[in-house]
Amino acid sequence: QKEVEQNSGPLSVPEGAIASLNCTYSDRVSQSFFWYRQYSGKSPELIMSIYSNGDKEDGRFTAQLNKASQYVSLLIRDSQPSDSATYLCAVNGVSNFGNEKLTFGTGTRLTIIP
């Protein structure tokens, strides 16, 4: 089982609609969860972080966390063509050597259709 799993997509969403991206993780002791956006040919950039169960909203973005189900999601409201990118779920945890480690999923490629 992969540590962080995402549906690779592609996910196509009409402009103005809600895009829903999902992620599951395997390490129950993980405490910090992140969504990174990566445009084609560019490096990842952090767009959302969430640490406790429930919802966290930032502008058009809402991150949702359910630690019992080991599930993280990202909702993008009023999707814009500029939201077309790969969205990477990342989970913070502790490696076998006791070091903090950020593990990424494979990413979901999102396309917003004008």
Place this chain on the structure above:
Amino acid sequence: DTGVSQDPRHKITKRGQNVTFRCDPISEHNRLYWYRQTLGQGPEFLTYFQNEAQLEKSRLLSDRFSAERPKGSFSTLEIQRTEQGDSAMYLCASSLGLAVLNTGELFFGEGSRLTVL
């Protein structure tokens, strides 16, 4: 520019040659990470420094790979006797780590793309 910088941005080499990548992190960041990313995959952790100490290496990192951060500032990643399977984007990231499970953001450089012919 006060972001993470990587050099070179692109490197094409023949199989068997050695290559070295350099990363200059954000100046006040004490943590530096190297990740590798191939097409359609997320970044895979390679190694991690806190100041000048290399605290962890992934099992993905064969003996042909070596990384240093001699003065706790810039870092280099060297790949010896390159193979075609080494072709990837090598990403460097830095963060200001304060404690275990610190929630600091990773700031990524633009990456060094390696093509091994």
